Amino acid sequence: MMQISVEGVVKGYATVIAVKGISFAVQQGEIFALLGPNGAGKSSLVRMLVGFTHPDEGQIRVNVNNQSYAAIPNDQLGYLPEDRGLYAEKTVAQNLLYFAALHGLDKVTAKERMDYWLERFDLLDRKEQPLKSLSKGNQQKVQLVNAVLHQPKIVILDEPFSGLDPINQEKVVLFLAELKQQGMTVILSAHQMSMVEKLADRMLLMNHGEVVLYGSLTDIQQQIGVGAELVVEFSQLPTLEAISAALRHFNFSLNEHNAVVVSLASTSEVNDALTQLLTLGHITKLDSKKMDLHQLYLKAISEHQGEIKNVAA
Known part of the structure; x- marks a missing residue:
């Protein structure tokens, strides 16, 4: 059984408090969305989840296979970072097999999984081409494949729909749904509310480092009262x-x-x-x-901004 618990986490940088006492939990096998405008604190939260930084206050507990960790263990994590990290000069296959080997996959298994996912994204015939020859959207899909080849228990995806046209956004929706079917837990940040509404079991809406809304779409509708x-x-x-x-x-x-x-x-x-x-x-x-998620998002952020101004006044 896997669970991520975030309890009263605070994270500051110099004069800025990026995360202000946030608490939430992510359950095994769910798709969990982190939402909020730029500067809301999502990236700071993700960096703590993957162990790049640590909370100043509060704690993060990741329970995997009856073991407890302060961050997601590397061998259980699939990560699509904000700054993409593949090698442009190498072929698609060279990139994927290299990173699969770093995760301890044997070559036969890695090739089987690589071909499976590339075919899902209509990229199988491009695997021997240099990554730089692919469009930005196709490079993004290769990055997604790279995040899951080692079949991690937890997948964190920062803006997985970035750079994709509507057709390929739908392919990513199917990709994420399949990850869930395979038992993986997916945490994603995104600005495409229509995609999140299709996928997410639960979500956390942040603004200025604080929790604005948390729960399922039904929970959020009840919290905002509309x-x-x-x-x-x-x-x-x-x-x-x-x-x-x-x-x-x-x-x-x-x-x-x-x-x-x-x-x-x-x-x-x-x-x-x-x-x-x-x-x-x-x-x-x-x-x-x-009201769809986009409308609820705009209403919640607007109301929270108003609360901040009232407190400041």
Whole structure:
């Protein structure tokens, strides 16, 4: 059984505290996403997980095969770093077999696994070509293959969708899903919210070194208090006082089209909200939609930035 526990971790650099008392856990076999804007503290957190740096306060515990470690053991780790590290002049095969050997793989096993993953990415016929001759996106896929050839228990991927077109992003989605099927635990950081929403079992949203949201998509919808929206247009817009009275149990706003936008904690509240809206007049247009991860992300970061400004004031 494998588990990663991060408890009250703090990490500072000179005058900047990059990680501020963060706690979370990653379970075996799940895909866990680290989200947040640039400078949120994700890279600092990853460096501690892989043992490049150590917490100033708090602790990290990685339990693998009934053994406890302060960072992920190298032989159990597959890592795609922010700064990619393959050799441009060498062929794809030379790169992959070299790093496989460093992980202790025999050549026969390494070749079998290399061919398997290269075929998955439509790169098998390119394996004898220099890495530099490949497009940026194809080089990225080779980097991903390199991270998993030794079949690690834990895979950490920093921006795995970077430089990929939509077709290849979907291939990476399938790649990550297969890693999960094979029992690997995947931790990834990414800015492509639509990809994360397809993949992640749970996620941690950071901003300015702090945890903003943590859990599954359903958990996050509940934490932020918005899981869906109703957008309603009337033949004649009711007064603000009338809307406020009817929707006193809901948050609402008016959009640029003078439609009433009602924020719901979940889709189960649609009927109650609609009952109240019907008392306000004739509805000419009604639209109901769930807030996707991208919208939740923007809302959460905006609210957290506001909290920081209020504290500073």
